Amino acid sequence: MIVAMYSGGAASHVACMRLKPDVLLFADTGEEHLTLYESIEIGSKKLGVPLVKVGVKGGMDEVINYHRSLPTSMISFCSIDLKVKPCFAWLKENAPNAQIIIGYTWDELARVKKTKEKYAEKGYEALFPLTERPYVSHQEAVQIYSDEVGVQPLYERGFPHNNCGGACVKAGISQWKRLLEVDSERFEKWKERESRISALHGKTCTILKRYGKPYPLAKLEEDVKSNIELPFSEWGGCSCFTEGEPNNE
Ligand code: SF4
Numbered sequence: 001m002i003v004a005m006y007s008g009g010a011a012s013h014v015a016c017m018r019l020k021p022d023v024l025l026f027a028d029t030g031e032e033h034l035t036l037y038e039s040i041e042i043g044s045k046k047l048g049v050p051l052v053k054v055g056v057k058g059g060m061d062e063v064i065n066y067h068r069s070l071p072t073s074m075i076s077f078c079s080i081d082l083k084v085k086p087c088f089a090w091l092k093e094n095a096p097n098a099q100i101i102i103g104y105t106w107d108e109l110a111r112v113k114k115t116k117e118k119y120a121e122k123g124y125e126a127l128f129p130l131t132e133r134p135y136v137s138h139q140e141a142v143q144i145y146s147d148e149v150g151v152q153p154l155y156e157r158g159f160p161h162n163n164c165g166g167a168c169v170k171a172g173i174s175q176w177k178r179l180l181e182v183d184s185e186r187f188e189k190w191k192e193r194e195s196r197i198s199a200l201h202g203k204t205c206t207i208l209k210r211y212g213k214p215y216p217l218a219k220l221e222e223d224v225k226s227n228i229e230l231p232f233s234e235w236g237g238c239s240c241f242t243e244g245e246p247n248n249e
Helices: 010-018 034-047 059-067 077-094 106-121 138-149 173-182 184-201 217-225
Strands: 002-005 023-028 051-055 099-101 125-127 208-210 213-215
Touching: 002 010, 010 034, 010 099, 010 138, 023 034, 023 077, 034 051, 034 138, 051 077, 059 077, 059 184, 106 125, 173 184, 173 208, 173 217, 184 217
Parallel strands: 002 023, 002 099, 023 051, 099 125
Antiparallel strands: 208 213
16 A cells, blocks of 8 residues: 655645545644645545544644643654654554655655655655656645645745644744744734743743743744844744654654
8 A cells, every 4th residue: 555644735646646545644733724724635536545533532732732841843742742653553443564655855855865764664654756857846846736736825924834834843933933923813923822832841941942042922923023133044943743753762
């Protein structure tokens, strides 16, 4: 059986256009942009491949409460708990020894070897259709996905990835600033999560750091309002559900 890790991102869909899987496996964090939820249904119909959704009841807040801390770029337990574990539990039960499609593009070749090894340790063969000729860059994949499934607001608004509504704990200051500009409600939700965990521990707990120190979202908001100069290229990488993580099953 061929199973695609179908995130709702452009590359995972385009990879499935090249190599048709038997199942699209989607891990629902409960945090995705509404358009993404519609798009995965459209994508499934267009590809003619059934969509299987896995997830954790209570989503992000549930895992934050369980860990009594915030996920960060260093300890992204959200990715492990909300994506890796549910997907590998499903695979173990429904598709042992499956081949797994992963939507790395040719510019992510450096990640292929490690990912392949990690999946092999679990008895799965990882396949990377977009790392083979004809090469497709991430930007080209975004265009193909938009034409095929519909325009994704996050890509349109300059977010490099279509994950967690643009509020990724692995992202940098520039992305969180963009989130504040385009989705203040979602930004506010994360600000509240920071306040809640900080209050719980009696110290400042943050997703971001600046100059090596905790940088609360509330302070970022203040800095934006005060026109303080902020980094414009610190987007960070959304390496969610990547090469090292199957081991955390
Ligand atoms: S996209 Fe970012 S915030 Fe969402 S689960 Fe993955 S690492 Fe966590």
